[in-house]
Amino acid sequence: MSAVILTDRPGGLALAFNWKRVAFTLSFSFFWGALFGLGWNSGFWSAVERFVGVGLVAMMVFSLFEQWPKRMPRWLPRWVLQVVAVAASVPVVTVTMWIWSTQPGAPPFWEVQERMTGFGTLTGFGIFMSPWVALGALVRQKEALARERALALELAQSEMERQALDARLNLLQAQVAPHFLFNTLANVQALVDAGSPQASDVLRSLVAYLRAAVPRLNEPATTLGQELGLVRAYLELMRMRMPDRLQFELKVDEAALGLRCPPMTLLTLVENAIRHGIDPNEEGGRIEIEVRRYEDRCRVAVSDDGAGLQATDRGLGTGLAALRERLELVFGDAATLAIRSREPRGVVAVVQFPARAEAR
Amino acid sequence: MTAERPTALIADDEPLLREALARQLAQAWPALEIVAQARNGREAISLFEETRPDVCFLDVQMPGLTGVEAARHVGRRAHLVFVTAYDHYAVQAFAQGALDYLVKPVEPARLAATVARLQERLRAATPATHTEALLLQLSEQLARLQDRSGTEPLRWIRAQVGQTLRLIAVDDVDYLRSDTKYTRIAWRGDDGKPADALVRTPLRELAARLDPAQFMQVHRSAIVNLRAISHVRRGENETADIHLKNRDEVLPVSRNFLHLFRQM
Numbered sequence: 001m002s003a004v005i006l007t008d009r010p011g012g013l014a015l016a017f018n019w020k021r022v023a024f025t026l027s028f029s030f031f032w033g034a035l036f037g038l039g040w041n042s043g044f045w046s047a048v049e050r051f052v053g054v055g056l057v058a059m060m061v062f063s064l065f066e067q068w069p070k071r072m073p074r075w076l077p078r079w080v081l082q083v084v085a086v087a088a089s090v091p092v093v094t095v096t097m098w099i100w101s102t103q104p105g106a107p108p109f110w111e112v113q114e115r116m117t118g119f120g121t122l123t124g125f126g127i128f129m130s131p132w133v134a135l136g137a138l139v140r141q142k143e144a145l146a147r148e149r150a151l152a153l154e155l156a157q158s159e160m161e162r163q164a165l166d167a168r169l170n171l172l173q174a175q176v177a178p179h180f181l182f183n184t185l186a187n188v189q190a191l192v193d194a195g196s197p198q199a200s201d202v203l204r205s206l207v208a209y210l211r212a213a214v215p216r217l218n219e220p221a222t223t224l225g226q227e228l229g230l231v232r233a234y235l236e237l238m239r240m241r242m243p244d245r246l247q248f249e250l251k252v253d254e255a256a257l258g259l260r261c262p263p264m265t266l267l268t269l270v271e272n273a274i275r276h277g278i279d280p281n282e283e284g285g286r287i288e289i290e291v292r293r294y295e296d297r298c299r300v301a302v303s304d305d306g307a308g309l310q311a312t313d314r315g316l317g318t319g320l321a322a323l324r325e326r327l328e329l330v331f332g333d334a335a336t337l338a339i340r341s342r343e344p345r346g347v348v349a350v351v352q353f354p355a356r357a358e359a360r
Numbered sequence: 361m362t363a364e365r366p367t368a369l370i371a372d373d374e375p376l377l378r379e380a381l382a383r384q385l386a387q388a389w390p391a392l393e394i395v396a397q398a399r400n401g402r403e404a405i406s407l408f409e410e411t412r413p414d415v416c417f418l419d420v421q422m423p424g425l426t427g428v429e430a431a432r433h434v435g436r437r438a439h440l441v442f443v444t445a446y447d448h449y450a451v452q453a454f455a456q457g458a459l460d461y462l463v464k465p466v467e468p469a470r471l472a473a474t475v476a477r478l479q480e481r482l483r484a485a486t487p488a489t490h491t492e493a494l495l496l497q498l499s500e501q502l503a504r505l506q507d508r509s510g511t512e513p514l515r516w517i518r519a520q521v522g523q524t525l526r527l528i529a530v531d532d533v534d535y536l537r538s539d540t541k542y543t544r545i546a547w548r549g550d551d552g553k554p555a556d557a558l559v560r561t562p563l564r565e566l567a568a569r570l571d572p573a574q575f576m577q578v579h580r581s582a583i584v585n586l587r588a589i590s591h592v593r594r595g596e597n598e599t600a601d602i603h604l605k606n607r608d609e610v611l612p613v614s615r616n617f618l619h620l621f622r623q624m
Contacts, residue, residue, distance in 0.1 A: 194380070280424070321516070339527035
């Protein structure tokens with residue numbers, strides 16, 4: 001499954017001075033500055049200037065502790081540091097401002113009643129207001145993060161649904177094999193034309209195959225018994241088509257028949273053995289299917305003595321890859337599919353999965 | 361006109377279909393004598409040399425040599441008719457190449473038309489029309505259709521594990537490293553434990569066929585499955601090491617590939 005990546009969050013200065021933050025700080029402090037400016041001793045613009053100054057510094061302090069230090073001690077949450085630092089920055093800024101704006105030779109501002117009023121107002125207002133604004137910003141950030149996480153989760157879910165759908169689609173494609181159908185029908189026609197008594201048997205196998213194959217599209221899992229019925233019908237049809245080249249044998253543990261098995265599991269392996277093992281081999285070969293149940297595991301092995309892995313290069317693996325996906329969909333990590341060469345000739349494919357009874 | 365009956369060879373790996381075609385031909389062209397029935401491409405060639413028929417009916421899909429390959433051997437020494445089961449691509453190729461072909465199950469009307477055309481050519485003693493170039497092109501086309509591996513990302517790797525050859529799903533591969541003569545494949549075996557396998561295919565060739573969304577080349581001699589990476593540790597002097605999940609070994613990242621792991 002592909003990982004879902006959270007959208008990259010900007011860091012550093014880009015985050016500290018992002019336009020939304022700056023615009024909010026400017027307009028917020030301008031608003032209060034203008035309001036207080038109406039009755040400000042040293043004039044309207046002086047008030048705006050100072051309010052905006054305090055606001056900007058508070059914003060920078062907020063941004064500084066948002067990213068620095070990189071690691072926080074466990075006993076001090078970052079948001080506490082940010083809120084406290086923002087509040088603490090206010091008196092530092094105001095004191096600096098008032099000292100700076102003192103004319104040379106004039107008495108310090110704390111000795112001038114009028115200036116003290118302005119200082120007190122801005123400092124008090126700032127200390128009171130800035131923590132709330134900082135908290136508000138933090139809450140907004142948390143909400144945005146939660147929304148992003150929810151979105152990512154949704155994305156991951158839809159990704160999983162898409163994969164399930166893909167597996168279904170692959171199943172569909174695996175089933176619609178007109179080449180097989182028309183070739184088989186050509187054989188049936190040949191038997192009917194020849195008036196062969198075998199025709200009716202073959203038609204019965206074809207019907208069994210189609211009946212087993214067609215309604216499976218909507219079933220997430222079937223039983224091994226059903227799968228074996230499908231495979232038996234398929235092999236009967238193939239034996240009719242190449243009577244001198246195909247032999248097969250099924251060794252089935254009765255205890256495994258009721259077990260749950262993703263649709264087309266066995267058929268995919270057998271089709272593969274025919275297509276890559278028997279078909280390309282002039283002499284044909286023999287297919288053995290063995291189904292065993294061991295306590296809580298089930299082992300299905302399909303082996304052939306055909307052309308072998310060396311010769312298999314054409315269109316290899318789409319069917320098998322789809323089978324892997326289906327197994328994963330039903331059993332997660334608990335199922336395995338292994339394909340290896342066999343001595344002296346041929347290939348063996350082994351599927352192992354947990355033995356679970358079909359819930360019905 | 362000579363009294364000699366025209367002769368034909370039928371090649372199909374499915375016996376019922378060989379007999380069916382022979383029976384249908386007996387009705388549509390009673391004068392035609394079926395002198396040979398072949399079970400595969402190789403047999404078709406040797407029986408052709410033995411009997412030298414006027415017409416060859418060749419199934420396209422046969423074990424060993426295909427019908428088209430057998431046809432290349434026959435060349436213009438006989439009139440050729442290809443027989444195929446429903447197969448969109450092959451049929452299209454035959455139609456474009458103006459070759460005679462029949463689709464299984466064979467319809468009597470279609471067979472009658474083909475027979476009429478063949479009778480006409482035999483009467484006028486027209487040489488067979490197919491050219492070597494056309495057949496070569498066709499056999500290449502068919503081979504390409506069967507081997508679509510060139511266009512799709514690789515999903516299975518055929519590799520030597522101890523004494524056996526195995527198909528390893530690329531999803532199970534942790535990383536690939538080029539060895540002197542081989543490519544070493546580190547993968548998770550059936551029990552999920554780390555295992556090793558060897559292939560003769562050079563890393564370069566595998567790199568081109570692996571899905572770039574899943575595998576990343578991090579070094580001239582190493583390709584890693586992104587899902588197997590636990591973390592990447594940067595070293596001094598513009599290098600980095602890749603640490604893997606469930607594996608002790610560490611993969612190098614060379615300078616040229618370091619940009620892949622820059623912090624976002």
